[in-house]
Amino acid sequence: MSPPTLDALIDERRVVLCVGCGGVGKTTVAAALALAGARRGKRVLCLTIDPARRLANSLGLDRMTGEAQRVEPGLFQRAGLDVHGSLTVMMLDTKRTFDELVTRHASSDAARDKILNNRLYQYVSTSLAGTQEYMAMEKLLSVKQDSHYDLIVLDTPPTSNALDFLDAPERITQAIDSAAMRWFIQAFESSGKFSLNLVAKSVALVLRGIGKLTGGGFLEQMAEFITELNDLFGGFKTRAAEVSKAFRSSEFAYVLVTSPAPMAIREVLFFADRLQEQGMPRDAFVVNRVHRAPRSVASEDEVQAALREHGIELEAGAAARLVRAVSEEQSLAELDHAHLSRLDGALADNPDGRAPTRVNIPALPSDVHDISTLAGISRLLAPGA
Ligand SMILES: Nc1ncnc2c1ncn2[C@@H]1O[C@H](COP(=O)(O)OP(=O)(O)OP(=O)(O)O)[C@@H](O)[C@H]1O
Numbered sequence: 001m002s003p004p005t006l007d008a009l010i011d012e013r014r015v016v017l018c019v020g021c022g023g024v025g026k027t028t029v030a031a032a033l034a035l036a037g038a039r040r041g042k043r044v045l046c047l048t049i050d051p052a053r054r055l056a057n058s059l060g061l062d063r064m065t066g067e068a069q070r071v072e073p074g075l076f077q078r079a080g081l082d083v084h085g086s087l088t089v090m091m092l093d094t095k096r097t098f099d100e101l102v103t104r105h106a107s108s109d110a111a112r113d114k115i116l117n118n119r120l121y122q123y124v125s126t127s128l129a130g131t132q133e134y135m136a137m138e139k140l141l142s143v144k145q146d147s148h149y150d151l152i153v154l155d156t157p158p159t160s161n162a163l164d165f166l167d168a169p170e171r172i173t174q175a176i177d178s179a180a181m182r183w184f185i186q187a188f189e190s191s192g193k194f195s196l197n198l199v200a201k202s203v204a205l206v207l208r209g210i211g212k213l214t215g216g217g218f219l220e221q222m223a224e225f226i227t228e229l230n231d232l233f234g235g236f237k238t239r240a241a242e243v244s245k246a247f248r249s250s251e252f253a254y255v256l257v258t259s260p261a262p263m264a265i266r267e268v269l270f271f272a273d274r275l276q277e278q279g280m281p282r283d284a285f286v287v288n289r290v291h292r293a294p295r296s297v298a299s300e301d302e303v304q305a306a307l308r309e310h311g312i313e314l315e316a317g318a319a320a321r322l323v324r325a326v327s328e329e330q331s332l333a334e335l336d337h338a339h340l341s342r343l344d345g346a347l348a349d350n351p352d353g354r355a356p357t358r359v360n361i362p363a364l365p366s367d368v369h370d371i372s373t374l375a376g377i378s379r380l381l382a383p384g385a
């Protein structure tokens with residue numbers, strides 16, 4: 001039986017989301033899947049979050065930006081890769097996406113400028129919990145309308161709490177439209193004129209969350225800002241519902257990325273359960289950085305004999321170090337195998353009767369810093385016909 005692959009997902013879905021906890025390899029897997037799409041002739045957009053510079057470099061880019069950047073086709077040719085499609089990469093720019101959203105929903109140019117120029121907006125659009133997750137979704141929905149792309153691969157933020165990602169639209173509208181904020185507006189409106197003392201005491205909670213934004217006219221600015229943002233709430237809330245619906249459509253695929261580390265497996269399983277509860281499919285699991293068991297572990301005598309036979313001379317102690325390295329690799333492979341049996345157990349117990357695909361990627365000796373390594377990962381994930 002041939003090993004499982006993500007070929008079907010790449011061929012059939014429009015949007016593939018890579019999710020998982022921090023540092024497991026989401027961005028690498030997203031880029032490799034995007035390359036797999038381009039190898040099959042698709043026009044692919046890979047929307048990444050905070051990619052390692054080495055990954056950008058491996059795609060021939062100095063760095064990734066909020067602009068769409070097409071990977072130069074010559075790069076693929078020089079690496080001996082047959083790429084019929086195209087690969088475009090773009091980094092999520094949270095603030096810029098939020099600005100576009102405000103621009104789209106504001107009732108007038110004046111209302112838009114008032115919000116964009118407000119100091120508090122700087123906080124909400126960059127640092128409010130959940131903003132990055134929500135904007136990733138917004139960006140995804142807007143590029144999904146773009147007929148230039150056949151396939152969009154989305155890398156997601158490294159959220160320690162997986163729920164941040166799924167609940168982002170709801171959470172952000174709640175955060176902005178919180179009881180404290182509502183009270184604040186009421187206090188402001190009913191006093192007719194701004195009663196600094198009264199308001200200052202009671203919004204301490206809100207201010208604490210916002211941090212050290214101080215200075216002249218701060219509270220007035222805040223009240224004004226919230227009142228204006230309130231006008232947008234209608235738009236935002238409808239939008240959150242739309243986002244929510246789109247993420248449950250059959251165009252979307254969810255690829256859960258993990259490492260064999262017990263903590264990462266625990267988190268990915270928790271996340272998989274949440275996906276299922278929320279009516280989203282868990283299409284595939286990618287286990288990254290798996291140690292492969294060596295074919296055999298030779299004794300030091302056997303290594304010495306083989307070295308003599310082939311006329312190879314090594315420095316003193318090298319044979320012993322070699323044997324130790326191979327047996328360490330063996331132990332790591334056994335450990336990974338034991339940890340992954342927990343994942344297998346959970347995957348076997350699949351209430352919807354459809355077992356998700358699982359693909360392993362080996363732990364490589366170094367990070368992913370060139371197109372050939374990325375192509376290697378891409379072939380493991382989706383070798384194609
Ligand atoms: N199979 C692998 N073998 C060796 N190194 C790897 C492998 N996969 C990824 N890496 C390296 O590990 C580092 C982290 O990978 P990556 O940036 O893809 O993780 P991430 O899940 O996106 O992280 P974050 O949660 O911080 O966004 C990178 O330097 C990458 O090149």
Ligand SMILES: [Mg+2]
Nearest residue numbers: 026027049050
């Ligand atoms: Mg990443």
